Amino acid sequence: MIELFQNHMNTSLSFLKKGKLLVAISGGLDSVVLTHLCCKSGLNIALAHCNFNLRGDESDADEDFVLQLAENLDLEVFIESFDTMAYADEYKQSIQMAARELRYNWFQELSEQLNFDYILTAHHADDNLETFLINLSRGTGLDGLTGIPEINGNIVRPLLPFSRQDIEVYAKDKKLKWREDSSNVSTKYMRNKLRHDVIPILKSINPNLLQNFQTTLNNLNDTADIVEERVNAVLKRSIESIDNTEIKFKISEFKKLNNPKAYLHEILKDYGFTEWTDVVNLLDAQSGKQLFSPSHRLLKDRDFLILTEIKTEEPNQVISISEDDKKVEMPLGILCFETVDDITKTASHLIYVDKTLVNFPLKLRKWEEGDYFYPLGMKGKKKLSKYLKDEKLSLFEKEHVWLLMSGNDIVWVLGKRPDERFKITEHTKQILRIELK
CATH class of the missing domain: 3.40.50.620 (HUPs)
Incomplete structure (x- = not known):
């Protein structure tokens, strides 16, 4: 031996x-x-x-x-x-x-x-x-x-x-x-x-059981290679986007297949899902329908299935920001504050507000039903729930929307839209630059 x-x-x-x-x-x-x-x-x-x-x-x-x-x-x-x-x-x-x-x-x-x-x-x-x-x-x-x-x-x-x-x-x-x-x-x-x-x-x-079994294993592993190659081809076509938080699949690609259940099983089996008939039914379910495994969540969102990990977050988390704070860590990244003389550039992750109009300490919190704000560039107020719907955010994306608050007023829907009430005007004497990194 x-x-x-x-x-x-x-x-x-x-x-x-x-x-x-x-x-x-x-x-x-x-x-x-x-x-x-x-x-x-x-x-x-x-x-x-x-x-x-x-x-x-x-x-x-x-x-x-x-x-x-x-x-x-x-x-x-x-x-x-x-x-x-x-x-x-x-x-x-x-x-x-x-x-x-x-x-x-x-x-x-x-x-x-x-x-x-x-x-x-x-x-x-x-x-x-x-x-x-x-x-x-x-x-x-x-x-x-x-x-x-x-x-x-x-x-x-x-x-x-x-x-x-x-x-x-x-x-x-x-x-x-x-x-x-x-x-x-x-x-x-x-x-x-x-x-x-x-x-x-x-x-x-059969005295040759082990030898014949090894032959069977070799054949099955060869078949597994073929299956993996085919699944990877479907996966390549079906993934719309992927990042650290979610994978978005095109439903239309699964519907083209003769046996979508088999492909969904191969693609999602490592995420803890077991009720494969329910997973297949999700393809034709109403938008907003979702399934859960012990570790992941699968959401039907219009023309997509969105897969995300289930993470436990501190309920009703509120982060306080004093006037002396220059950087504040939060789940979305790092929020940076700087008093500047003028506006140099604009972007979705960056806003400028009139510093004299905000009241410290500022607060960071998740959005809630009943929240409203005055979107920059619009007249009048708008329910935040309606704004997020108009922005076509998925359920998962809505769950990760944070607000920067001055008292009870929204200063910024982070990464989305600032509030009209705190904008820079010709009368502004102090400009506060706020950036999400």
């Missing part, structure tokens, strides 16, 4: 030879074999072990075993102890999900702090098959059927081409010692039930 492992490194993972590597080790068969193979191949590795404190003395014995293994192999080792039960309770997660999150978060912290180039895990071909069957049984899309990626960011899985049997034969041949996790015997977890009850039957029916 060592020769096959090194050949795989040379052909597919040669970049690992020059890297500083962190090997995730539980003390079990797979991670112990990975550690030995890396050492035999001359890779620059250190070990990282998580004690999840879920199996009492057994968990501590695993930790002791890893420490001894690291000493025997003259390797640096990092150990972290977690209160996994408390973490799972706090974040309303299963024990397995909590352990996974704790494990990978810690690995990434070590990687960043100590400049490890890659994190190696001991997933193998049987793990890949189990993951495929779990996803299949729960219902999934193409992504869930393409297997565990061998390279995912800085996570690398060098044992994916090898079976559990390959690994066990190597360990016994080399007389390696490892720890057996008693929880792996229990079939209360789906993965263990598949491992002990289902996959052995499939292998007895």
